[in-house]
Amino acid sequence: MNERLWFFRGGARGDFRVTALRAIRGESLPEVERLAVEREGPEAGATFTLRGVVSNERYLARSERAELAAVQAAIGRPEARHGALIPIRKSAEWWALPQDERRAIFEERSHHVAVGFRALPAVARRLHHCRDLGADEPFDFLTWFDFSPEDGQRFDDLLGALRETLEWQYVEREVELRVER
Amino acid sequence: MNERLWFFRGGARGDFRVTALRAIRGESLPEVERLAVEREGPEAGATFTLRGVVSNERYLARSERAELAAVQAAIGRPEARHGALIPIRKSAEWWALPQDERRAIFEERSHHVAVGFRALPAVARRLHHCRDLGADEPFDFLTWFDFSPEDGQRFDDLLGALRETLEWQYVEREVELRVER
Numbered sequence: 001m002n003e004r005l006w007f008f009r010g011g012a013r014g015d016f017r018v019t020a021l022r023a024i025r026g027e028s029l030p031e032v033e034r035l036a037v038e039r040e041g042p043e044a045g046a047t048f049t050l051r052g053v054v055s056n057e058r059y060l061a062r063s064e065r066a067e068l069a070a071v072q073a074a075i076g077r078p079e080a081r082h083g084a085l086i087p088i089r090k091s092a093e094w095w096a097l098p099q100d101e102r103r104a105i106f107e108e109r110s111h112h113v114a115v116g117f118r119a120l121p122a123v124a125r126r127l128h129h130c131r132d133l134g135a136d137e138p139f140d141f142l143t144w145f146d147f148s149p150e151d152g153q154r155f156d157d158l159l160g161a162l163r164e165t166l167e168w169q170y171v172e173r174e175v176e177l178r179v180e181r
Numbered sequence: 182m183n184e185r186l187w188f189f190r191g192g193a194r195g196d197f198r199v200t201a202l203r204a205i206r207g208e209s210l211p212e213v214e215r216l217a218v219e220r221e222g223p224e225a226g227a228t229f230t231l232r233g234v235v236s237n238e239r240y241l242a243r244s245e246r247a248e249l250a251a252v253q254a255a256i257g258r259p260e261a262r263h264g265a266l267i268p269i270r271k272s273a274e275w276w277a278l279p280q281d282e283r284r285a286i287f288e289e290r291s292h293h294v295a296v297g298f299r300a301l302p303a304v305a306r307r308l309h310h311c312r313d314l315g316a317d318e319p320f321d322f323l324t325w326f327d328f329s330p331e332d333g334q335r336f337d338d339l340l341g342a343l344r345e346t347l348e349w350q351y352v353e354r355e356v357e358l359r360v361e362r
Contacts, residue, residue, distance in 0.1 A: 098241050
């Protein structure tokens with residue numbers, strides 16, 4: 001068992017009630033009532049299963065990481081009863097870019113870290129990578145967020161700001177799944 | 182089937198005869214007679230199976246990639262009858278470094294691209310990533326090389342130079358498997 005691997009199963013069970021599910025770009029996911037977020041667990045009864053691994057950082061410099069680490073919260077605070085799963089797939093064009101150009105689009109031109117920083121510490125985030133799992137996966141990333149009900153607007157603002165960036169022009173599929181615990 | 186996923190199976194079958202197998206650092210792999218390099222194929226009869234995905238570049242800038250692309254050869258030239266599989270695992274310390282520091286160790290301090298460039302176009306190379314496959318994999322990378330018998334010394338020089346770099350101080354397991362087709 002890989003401790004970095006997480007499963008997101010949509011279906012009839014799970015700690016989270018799905019309050020909204022919509023496609024932002026491309027194909028949606030099937031409507032489900034609940035979402036289970038777990039390291040293992042029975043596949044049975046799941047309408048869909050997405051999986052991803054927590055991995056090393058791909059773009060952050062040490063100074064940026066230190067700034068984030070100083071304020072960010074971990075997933076799972078008791079008061080963070082609202083959450084969202086945002087599965088994303090980026091285009092072949094994105095993946096064909098060399099590292100320096102992806103980094104420049106990510107931060108120097110899209111300010112991904114700076115935009116995310118504005119939502120801290122209210123919004124906690126855990127990023128999972130799917131693209132190199134070996135199987136053909138429907139998404140490249142699964143990002144899992146949680147926040148308290150009062151911070152919902154802050155989270156909406158974060159999503160809105162990211163979706164207007166140059167980086168998001170390389171997103172060819174995105175689904176937004178909102179949940180409550 | 183993921184077109185980027187490759188299997189390296191050591192055992193009694195395969196296009197390549199194993200001429201040497203030794204641990205450079207850490208635990209070795211079982212002795213085998215032959216190596217099969219394939220996208221699919223029967224697991225049956227394999228003494229070990231390693232697998233990895235060809236993925237996006239993690240460190241190369243556009244200028245470096247263009248310089249390499251102008252001279253490098255693809256795996257599988259008819260005259261490239263000698264080859265090597267080099268499975269590597271890097272330390273937790275390496276993976277905990279931020280992107281800018283891994284890049285600096287990789288190129289500015291270890292000259293990985295520049296050292297590799299000296300072996301071009303004689304030595305062809307294909308890099309496979311294993312760390313984010315989801316399962317617990319024994320290695321982080323599998324690098325597959327081929328070259329003509331006359332270029333064996335050039336390949337040995339490449340390995341020797343890389344193993345003296347700062348980057349290689351983060352390698353905690355390395356096996357060298359030499360083959361002939």
